[in-house]
Amino acid sequence: MPRFSGHFCYALRMKLTPKEQWQKERDKAPSRNLCTCYDVPKETMMDAIEAGADTVEKITAKTYGCQDAQCCKRQVERLIDIYQSIEKC
Numbered sequence: 672m673p674r675f676s677g678h679f680c681y682a683l684r685m686k687l688t689p690k691e692q693w694q695k696e697r698d699k700a701p702s703r704n705l706c707t708c709y710d711v712p713k714e715t716m717m718d719a720i721e722a723g724a725d726t727v728e729k730i731t732a733k734t735y736g737c738q739d740a741q742c743c744k745r746q747v748e749r750l751i752d753i754y755q756s757i758e759k760c
């Protein structure tokens with residue numbers, strides 16, 4: 672399998688629509704814990720976002736993930752950004 676530079680991979684990612692990017696995130700290891708501190712899988716976080724949680728605080732309230740240390744905060748914010756860009760399209 673060929674190895675691509677970070678820039679090339681970034682360019683490939685940029686060709687995806689937000690909806691395709693969201694689906695890609697859904698398909699990529701959905702049962703993996705996004706929040707390892709509180710054992711919350713990525714699919715649970717994504718379900719919460721689809722159910723209307725549009726801030727990290729709302730996702731914390733729905734899933735109990737991303738509390739206190741908030742080490743997964745950037746990943747959660749990234750998912751929120753992707754989903755919100757679907758709504759804008």
Ligand code: FES
Nearest residue numbers: 706707708742743
């Ligand atoms: S990984 Fe989510 S709070 Fe630490």
